[in-house]
Amino acid sequence: MNMIPLALEGAWKVLLAGLVLGAGLPVLYALSVRGMAMAKGAGAIIGEQTAKPVGKVIAWALLIVILLAVAYGISFIVATGLGKVVTFDHIVPWFVDKPKK
Amino acid sequence: MTTATLILALVVVVALAFDFTNGFHDTGNAMAASIATGALSPKGAVTLAAILNLVGAVLSVEVALTVSNSVVNIQDSKGLPKAELMASGGTMLLLIVFGGLVGGIIWNLFTWLLGLPSSSSHALLGGLVGGTIGALGFAGVKWAGDGSKLDGVIGKVILPSLISPVIAMIVAATATRLIFMITARVEDKFRERRFRWGQVGAASLVSLAHGTNDAQKTMGVITLALVAAGSVSSTAVYVPLWVKLSAATAIALGTYLGGWRIIHTMGKGLVDISSPQGLAADASSATVILASSQLGFALSTTHVATGSIMGVGIGKKGGTVRWTVAGRMVAAWAITFPAAAVMGAVMYWIAAGLGGIVGPLVVLAILCGLSFYMWKRSRVNVIDHRNVTDDWHDGSKPEVVVAAHEVIDPHHELDEPQPAAGPATH
Numbered sequence: 001m002n003m004i005p006l007a008l009e010g011a012w013k014v015l016l017a018g019l020v021l022g023a024g025l026p027v028l029y030a031l032s033v034r035g036m037a038m039a040k041g042a043g044a045i046i047g048e049q050t051a052k053p054v055g056k057v058i059a060w061a062l063l064i065v066i067l068l069a070v071a072y073g074i075s076f077i078v079a080t081g082l083g084k085v086v087t088f089d090h091i092v093p094w095f096v097d098k099p100k101k
Numbered sequence: 102m103t104t105a106t107l108i109l110a111l112v113v114v115v116a117l118a119f120d121f122t123n124g125f126h127d128t129g130n131a132m133a134a135s136i137a138t139g140a141l142s143p144k145g146a147v148t149l150a151a152i153l154n155l156v157g158a159v160l161s162v163e164v165a166l167t168v169s170n171s172v173v174n175i176q177d178s179k180g181l182p183k184a185e186l187m188a189s190g191g192t193m194l195l196l197i198v199f200g201g202l203v204g205g206i207i208w209n210l211f212t213w214l215l216g217l218p219s220s221s222s223h224a225l226l227g228g229l230v231g232g233t234i235g236a237l238g239f240a241g242v243k244w245a246g247d248g249s250k251l252d253g254v255i256g257k258v259i260l261p262s263l264i265s266p267v268i269a270m271i272v273a274a275t276a277t278r279l280i281f282m283i284t285a286r287v288e289d290k291f292r293e294r295r296f297r298w299g300q301v302g303a304a305s306l307v308s309l310a311h312g313t314n315d316a317q318k319t320m321g322v323i324t325l326a327l328v329a330a331g332s333v334s335s336t337a338v339y340v341p342l343w344v345k346l347s348a349a350t351a352i353a354l355g356t357y358l359g360g361w362r363i364i365h366t367m368g369k370g371l372v373d374i375s376s377p378q379g380l381a382a383d384a385s386s387a388t389v390i391l392a393s394s395q396l397g398f399a400l401s402t403t404h405v406a407t408g409s410i411m412g413v414g415i416g417k418k419g420g421t422v423r424w425t426v427a428g429r430m431v432a433a434w435a436i437t438f439p440a441a442a443v444m445g446a447v448m449y450w451i452a453a454g455l456g457g458i459v460g461p462l463v464v465l466a467i468l469c470g471l472s473f474y475m476w477k478r479s480r481v482n483v484i485d486h487r488n489v490t491d492d493w494h495d496g497s498k499p500e501v502v503v504a505a506h507e508v509i510d511p512h513h514e515l516d517e518p519q520p521a522a523g524p525a526t527h
Contacts, residue, residue, distance in 0.1 A: 003245060007260040010398040011268060014389060017396075018272035022388035026276040026299070026381050030283040033295045037287040044291040070302060076391060077309050078160055 025069055028062045035059030107458050108195045109330040111465060113323055115202045117351040120319040122209040123221040124154065124355020127315065129364040130218070130386070130406035131307035134379035136489060137368030140297035141304075143359070143486035149301075150308045151357035157312020158349030172226050172254050173233040174241055175325075181338065182329045191329030196452050197236050198326050199461055201228035203468050204445030208437060214475045216362035216370075216484070217433040220401035225318060226258060227438040231445025236453070257399045258438055265400040266408030269389045273412025276381035281417060284377065296376035303383030308356075310390050311402050316352045320344050361484045367407060369493050370426045372414030381416065382409040404434060423493070 037044035038055030131153075132146040141149065175183055175194060182194050205221075205228035212219040233241040245253040284292050323344045327333040333341065368374065374382070386402075386409045393400045407430060414422035451467070452460040 003256050003260065007256065007264060010393075010396055011264045013396050014265075014392045014398055015268045015271065017392035018268055018385060018389045019275060021392070022272040022385040023276035023279060023381075025388075026384045027279045027283065029296075029299045029380060030280040030377070033292060034284055034287055036295060037284075037291055040291070044288050046286045046288060066299075070306065073306055073387065073391060074309065076395070077157065077306075077313055 021069065025066055028066050032059040032062035032066070035062065104458050105192050105195065105330050108192060108199065108461050109326055109332065111461050112195055112199050112202070112326040115199060115206065115465070115468070116319050116323045116326070117347055119202045119206050119209070119225065120316065120348050120351035121355035121358075122206055122213070123225075123315050123319070124151075124352040125358045125360035126209050126213055126218075126221050126355075126363060127311055127402060128356050128359050129367040130402045131304050131311060131383070133364045133367035133406070134374055134382045134410065135297075135300055135304045136364055137374045138293075138297065138300065138376040138379045139490070140300045140376055140379060143361075143364075143489050146304075147357050147359040147486070149305065151353045153305055153308035154312035154316070154356045155349050155353035157309045157314075158316030158352055159345065160313055172230050172243055172257060174237075174243055175229075175233060182325065191331065193236055193453075194329040195326055196449055196461070197232035198229070198322060198329075199232070199464070200235060200447075200449030200452055201225070201230075201232035201445040202322070203448045203464055204228035204231050204441045204443075206468060207444050207471055208441040210472055210475045212433055212437070213360055213362055214479055215433070216366040217430055218363045218367055218403050218407055219433045219437040220262070220403040221315065222318065222401050223258060223262070223434075223437040224441045225322075227441030228445035229322075230254065230438075231442035231447075232449040234442065235446035235449030254438075261398065261400045262404055262434060265389065265393070265398075266404045266411075269385055269405045269408030270412035270415065272389060273382050273385035273409040274416030276385055277378050277413045277416030277420075278418075280377045280381055293376050296380050300376055300379040300383055303380055303387055306387040307383055307390065307402075307406070310387065310394075312349075312352065314390075314394065314402065316348050319348045319351070323348065359486065361486060361489045362479070365484050365489050365491075366426065366430075367410055369490065370423060371407070371410050371430075372420065372422055374410070374413065375417075378413035378417060378420075382406075382413045385409040385412065426493075 035055040035058040038052045039059065040055075041051030042049050128147055128150055132141070132150050135141045136143050136146045175197060177183060182191065202225070205224040208219070208224045208227070209221060230242055243253040245255045280296075320340050324333060324338065324340050327341070327344070328338060333339065372378070386406045389405050389409070390400070390402055392398075393405075407427075411422055411427055414420045448464050448467075452464045454460060455463055
């Protein structure tokens with residue numbers, strides 16, 4: 001049964017991508033929530049009275065990163081539907097035809 | 102009108118019916134978590150999911166014409182039906198597809214009645230395998246491909262269904278754990294509200310991906326039937342626009358109907374979800390599904406979504422999973438493929454055995470009868486958008502308490518010097 005190694009090879013890649021994006025993006029989101037809470041201060045952070053406005057800047061910067069990642073996710077779904085793939089060959093991501101197998 | 106044309110019409114009808122059941126069976130995959138945490142109202146969630154499924158399905162320009170190829174030998178690599186199945190106007194192939202679809206629908210409805218999130222793709226592929234066994238015997242089934250790549254029943258169905266829920270579970274548990282660590286000092290109310298936004302975004306991605314993946318399976322099956330009956334040229338296979346639009350509409354309407362029984366199980370039965378956990382579950386599902394389709398690793402959206410939800414239960418400190426519910430679910434996963442296959446084979450035998458147009462009509466009557474019966478049974482304990490977020494019916498808390506650190510972090514003493522880690526101490 002030589003398919004089990006093949007399956008594990010696929011699984012390992014999916015797990016890696018899942019951990020980087022599937023856990024990474026929620027971590028960024030959590031950091032942005034924490035930033036928002038910092039900016040609000042009392043009532044948002046346990047035991048904190050003073051608001052730190054810098055939190056808001058951090059939060060928005062993180063949200064922009066997340067939105068870019070999501071935009072990539074959507075363009076990936078759309079590209080797959082259209083039979084194309086997203087490449088980074090030209091630095092700027094762009095759609096190209098799916099390579100024929 | 103020839104018999105083959107009439108059978109073709111029946112195949113198209115049951116294919117769209119299958120697509121419809123696929124829609125409501127899988128609404129929960131994307132939306133169960135958002136409904137359970139109140140990030141979206143039940144009606145709002147199914148409306149959003151329906152629209153995104155429609156958009157996703159319409160976007161599926163490149164349809165998988167070879168959907169059956171992974172498990173049975175009824176098409177060649179270009180999507181054309183095998184020549185030997187084309188005798189008498191393609192009737193044999195039409196009956197295989199017909200029996201398979203009816204088998205898939207019956208199984209989908211049965212698991213819906215029980216509120217179990219089983220895989221619609223497995224029901225479809227299982228049904229097709231059954232129909233093929235009925236017509237060609239076991240030799241018509243591709244069990245393992247040629248061994249050079251993941252293929253066949255083992256490579257495309259069995260192995261992924263064992264592996265993908267585990268991957269989703271690990272990713273979701275990790276995300277949950279990290280989220281709660283990072284936001285340990287954030288007030289619960291603030292955190293709960295903020296995370297709802299992220300959750301809706303992640304759930305939307307899952308819906309969109311579902312639309313592109315699942316609707317095109319039906320499109321592929323209908324096109325296969327059209328080619329078999331000679332309605333679409335067998336030299337240049339294409340998917341007619343009406344096929345695309347009707348399949349997209351069927352899956353969207355099914356999604357809008359909402360499989361409330363299944364949503365209830367996923368959202369309330371497994372784990373009591375908070376909105377940070379909801380985000381973790383949906384982000385994990387979305388990335389695992391997308392990464393898999395990028396890497397050509399076949400999997401079921403349902404298995405991934407349920408794996409993610411279990412993962413967020415495990416990942417939260419003091420979080421709990423109702424393992425009896427999870428166990429029933431896993432049992433349903435395991436029997437979906439063979440059960441749909443048995444159903445598909447029986448339906449093929451009835452349809453082909455009686456022959457002519459009578460056989461398929463009898464099968465259609467059986468399908469309608471069973472569907473009506475199961476719908477009747479579902480009225481005994483109605484679950485709909487009004488009570489979908491009620492507590493799990495026995496009122497129990499998840500019974501087996503699993504401390505998160507015992508599962509994902511063997512070095513849990515590292516966590517101890519965190520006096521400010523919030524109320525989750527135990």
